[in-house]
Amino acid sequence: MKDPWIGRSTVLLIGGLGGVCLPEPARLWVFGVLVLLGIRLVSWRPCDFFGRVFRPEILLLGASFLLGFGYGALADRFLPSSLTLDQVEIVGLLKDWNLEQDKAEGIVRVEDVRNDAVAQKNIDVMKADAPADLRQELFGQTYRLTVYADKSGQVPGEWKRVRPGDHVSFRAHLERPKLLGTPGAFDLRLYDGVRGLSGSLRAQGDAVLLSAGEPSLTWRIRQQVRSRLQAWDAEETGVLEGILFGDSSRIPDSVQERYKVTGVLHVFAASGSNVAFVLGLAWLVLSLLPKQIRISGTILALLLYATLCGGNAPIVRATVLGIVVLLGRLGRGRVATLRWLFLAAVGLFIHNPLIIQDLGFQLSFAAAWGIIVLTPRILKGKLFERIPNLFRFAIAGTLAAQVATLPLLISAFHRLSLIGLLANVLILFILGSVLEVGLIAVVLSFSGELSAPLFQVSLWLLAGTNSVIKMLAEFPYADVWVLNPGPFLGLVWYGAIGTVLWGRERVLFILRVRLLRLSRRLKTIAVMFMKRCPVGIRRIVQNLSLKISRSSMFGNKLLISGVGILLIVLLLWSPWNLQNDLEVVLIDVGQGDSILIRTPEKHAILLDTGPRSEKFDAGERIVLPYLLERGIGHLDALLITHEHQDHIGGARAVLANIPTDWVGVPAVGARLENKEWQEGLPPQLINKTEGLRMLQAGDRIDLDSGAWLDVLGPHQVLEGTHSDPNNNSMVLKLNYLGQNILLTGDMEQEEMEELAATGVDLENNLFKEPHHGSRFSLVRPWLDAIHPQAVWISVGKNNTFGHPAPEVLRYWEERHIPVYRTDEHGTLQLLLGKQGMEIIPGR
Numbered sequence: 001m002k003d004p005w006i007g008r009s010t011v012l013l014i015g016g017l018g019g020v021c022l023p024e025p026a027r028l029w030v031f032g033v034l035v036l037l038g039i040r041l042v043s044w045r046p047c048d049f050f051g052r053v054f055r056p057e058i059l060l061l062g063a064s065f066l067l068g069f070g071y072g073a074l075a076d077r078f079l080p081s082s083l084t085l086d087q088v089e090i091v092g093l094l095k096d097w098n099l100e101q102d103k104a105e106g107i108v109r110v111e112d113v114r115n116d117a118v119a120q121k122n123i124d125v126m127k128a129d130a131p132a133d134l135r136q137e138l139f140g141q142t143y144r145l146t147v148y149a150d151k152s153g154q155v156p157g158e159w160k161r162v163r164p165g166d167h168v169s170f171r172a173h174l175e176r177p178k179l180l181g182t183p184g185a186f187d188l189r190l191y192d193g194v195r196g197l198s199g200s201l202r203a204q205g206d207a208v209l210l211s212a213g214e215p216s217l218t219w220r221i222r223q224q225v226r227s228r229l230q231a232w233d234a235e236e237t238g239v240l241e242g243i244l245f246g247d248s249s250r251i252p253d254s255v256q257e258r259y260k261v262t263g264v265l266h267v268f269a270a271s272g273s274n275v276a277f278v279l280g281l282a283w284l285v286l287s288l289l290p291k292q293i294r295i296s297g298t299i300l301a302l303l304l305y306a307t308l309c310g311g312n313a314p315i316v317r318a319t320v321l322g323i324v325v326l327l328g329r330l331g332r333g334r335v336a337t338l339r340w341l342f343l344a345a346v347g348l349f350i351h352n353p354l355i356i357q358d359l360g361f362q363l364s365f366a367a368a369w370g371i372i373v374l375t376p377r378i379l380k381g382k383l384f385e386r387i388p389n390l391f392r393f394a395i396a397g398t399l400a401a402q403v404a405t406l407p408l409l410i411s412a413f414h415r416l417s418l419i420g421l422l423a424n425v426l427i428l429f430i431l432g433s434v435l436e437v438g439l440i441a442v443v444l445s446f447s448g449e450l451s452a453p454l455f456q457v458s459l460w461l462l463a464g465t466n467s468v469i470k471m472l473a474e475f476p477y478a479d480v481w482v483l484n485p486g487p488f489l490g491l492v493w494y495g496a497i498g499t500v501l502w503g504r505e506r507v508l509f510i511l512r513v514r515l516l517r518l519s520r521r522l523k524t525i526a527v528m529f530m531k532r533c534p535v536g537i538r539r540i541v542q543n544l545s546l547k548i549s550r551s552s553m554f555g556n557k558l559l560i561s562g563v564g565i566l567l568i569v570l571l572l573w574s575p576w577n578l579q580n581d582l583e584v585v586l587i588d589v590g591q592g593d594s595i596l597i598r599t600p601e602k603h604a605i606l607l608d609t610g611p612r613s614e615k616f617d618a619g620e621r622i623v624l625p626y627l628l629e630r631g632i633g634h635l636d637a638l639l640i641t642h643e644h645q646d647h648i649g650g651a652r653a654v655l656a657n658i659p660t661d662w663v664g665v666p667a668v669g670a671r672l673e674n675k676e677w678q679e680g681l682p683p684q685l686i687n688k689t690e691g692l693r694m695l696q697a698g699d700r701i702d703l704d705s706g707a708w709l710d711v712l713g714p715h716q717v718l719e720g721t722h723s724d725p726n727n728n729s730m731v732l733k734l735n736y737l738g739q740n741i742l743l744t745g746d747m748e749q750e751e752m753e754e755l756a757a758t759g760v761d762l763e764n765n766l767f768k769e770p771h772h773g774s775r776f777s778l779v780r781p782w783l784d785a786i787h788p789q790a791v792w793i794s795v796g797k798n799n800t801f802g803h804p805a806p807e808v809l810r811y812w813e814e815r816h817i818p819v820y821r822t823d824e825h826g827t828l829q830l831l832l833g834k835q836g837m838e839i840i841p842g843r
Contacts, residue, residue: 181826263420619650773804
């Protein structure tokens with residue numbers, strides 16, 4: 001690497017990533033090993049292959065890696081512990097504030113806590129016994145504040161009048177996020193930590209204005225723009241604000257989904273492309289001024305725009321690069337852009353080490369690296385020689401950014417936009433025009449007459465863009481869901497890119513030298529081993545070595561093949577990959593149920609799919625990503641216990657993207673024709689007798705490895721109960737190696753008594769509490785007859801149903817049986833094997 005600062009920055013960032021990602025117990029051990037290696041490196045004399053001139057640089061690289069690893073290992077210290085407080089009185093300073101029709105949102109910095117708040121029971125919760133300790137803990141922390149409309153549909157009065165800079169007092173429900181409970185899920189704790197937030201506040205009642213402050217210039221500009229845009233459609237103006245300022249809060253989910261499918265969701269991130277257009281616009285507007293004033297004015301424009309966008313990591317990184325390019329024009333005009341990209345990343349990492357885990361930072365950095373490094377390579381291709389200059393750089397830059405970010409996108413979203421390159425090329429110049437015309441309107445927003453025509457032009461251009469995006473999003477296979485490839489894809493992908501950039505011949509030469517050294521060491525070991533072997537074995541090995549040595553090429557090929565086979569064996573057939581346990585996973589889907597059963601032979605059955613509402617589909621947001629994260633691309637069966645939305649809601653999303661052999665539903669006769677069943681399952685499945693099975697008491701579902709499912713209920717269709725859907729739930733008993741799990745759906749007292757009357761064996765090792773711990777499923781004589789070792793409850797936090805009921809928790813506590821809840825412990829994993837039963841909570 002020609003620029004030593006790039007190499008040092010790269011090694012420091014890699015060390016930081018390793019320190020952040022390693023489990024906490026392993027960090028100290030790895031750090032100790034690195035220190036020992038560092039001590040060894042000080043006394044090491046590199047061989048001729050490296051040359052003595054590189055020795056000081058090797059020491060610097062080693063020190064950079066060690067510093068990065070140590071600093072990254074401390075990243076968790078930047079995250080506050082989990083905490084839940086109710087009815088706590090906060091005195092704070094508003095830093096940002098946005099008023100919507102049905103709610104208000106902003107950012108507040110806590111300056112005092114005025115009452116004796118009591119911490120609710122919570123795992124790894126910070127205890128707040130003394131008010132002084134609580135004040136000290138919360139003082140200076142920043143929270144996301146939300147004020148919801150009251151029963152009349154209005155935001156409480158004083159909240160409508162406050163502005164950033166005001167000191168306010170109010171009561172609120174305070175919550176700092178728990179640790180991540182489901183692998184591959186959205187990590188709210190990390191998301192808040194990267195953005196300098198400690199958690200969230202939900203106001204309880206009106207506010208009291210203590211003192212009025214003065215809002216910032218950027219906030220006044222954005223509010224002025226929003227008031228000017230009220231004359232147009234809210235959906236269109238929400239998209240425009242997203243493009244101008246990187247604020248996607250007012251963009252409907254359906255619109256964001258179209259942009260996501262076509263691979264252009266990044267336009268709402270206010271990143272490098274926005275800064276490039278702002279730089280070009282400011283440079284053009286100031287073209288008549290002297291060079292120094294022109295550069296200074298453009299830098300001020302970039303800083304103002306970065307402030308308008310909230311100063312997020314992508315905009316900071318891009319702004320730094322833009323300023324460096326401009327300052328370079330004051331000298332000889334040559335700027336080490338790649339060096340400054342890495343130095344900007346290091347600066348952001350030093351400021352907040354959590355940022356290296358943030359997907360937005362990773363994507364923006366990788367995209368910028370790809371545009372800087374890969375675009376010149378791509379432009380050298382013969383195909384690009386025939387493309388007009390206006391489009392050459394746009395296509396090459398877009399392709400470079402997508403190549404650089406592909407493994408990150410697949411690993412994070414499990415989705416691949418097949419139409420992304422075409423969509424980005426088609427809309428790049430249109431959205432650039434929308435941004436530049438819109439920003440001119442922002443500058444003129446002090447006057448409605450001057451800004452209105454420009455906003456109208458921006459919205460016309462945006463309407464055309466949205467039409468193109470909508471058309472592209474409707475193409476078959478515009479994007480596809482993909483399995484999690486693991487780190488192997490990243491290693492191969494970026495290794496291939498590195499080979500192309502570094503030179504194939506150079507890489508092959510280094511590999512040959514390494515393999516030659518390895519072969520010499522293996523021969524030395526073999527000689528030492530042979531001295532201790534019997535004479536007969538020694539002769540056989542010597543004859544074999546003589547045959548191999550006759551052809552050096554054959555020997556090299558054999559060595560390479562042997563190493564390759566050994567790696568494949570270690571990766572695919574290693575002892576740590578062997579698992580003979582049956583796995584049951586209670587996925588944390590909030591207020592609902594979804595249970596994955598995975599057999600020792602890797603067959604998968606899914607029981608229920610979580611809730612669905614107008615704004616949230618657990619099948620698409622949680623269940624499907626979890627299955628893909630676990631490498632599950634096929635289901636042997638999908639079983640639905642009953643028709644309530646918190647169980648059947650995600651079925652359509654799962655069935656649309658995961659091949660499934662068959663779907664099982666309870667044999668409830670005419671009930672399958674009701675609206676909930678019809679809306680929950682895909683229409684083509686309802687009338688398809690081959691793919692839909694009716695299951696009733698007495699049926700048996702054979703799995704593999706000696707495991708099977710017994711269908712215990714419904715024994716008959718029950719009517720006139722407290723809840724007929726709940727009391728006609730499919731009840732299953734999983735059997736494996738003499739151990740049993742009772743999966744109960746939402747059955748209540750009526751179905752429980754019906755099951756007991758049939759005389760079926762209900763004894764189990766693990767009991768899934770019916771109906772999320774509802775009091776209507778607390779039938780003491782029924783429960784007294786079973787003796788589980790543990791109880792699972794699938795429940796959402798702060799749900800409006802009061803689940804789990806206190807009397808249910810008290811019942812199991814009196815019996816000294818441990819209870820695991822998804823709202824507290826996250827996704828729950830159970831391993832059943834010859835050694836017994838092991839429960840692994842996600843949190």
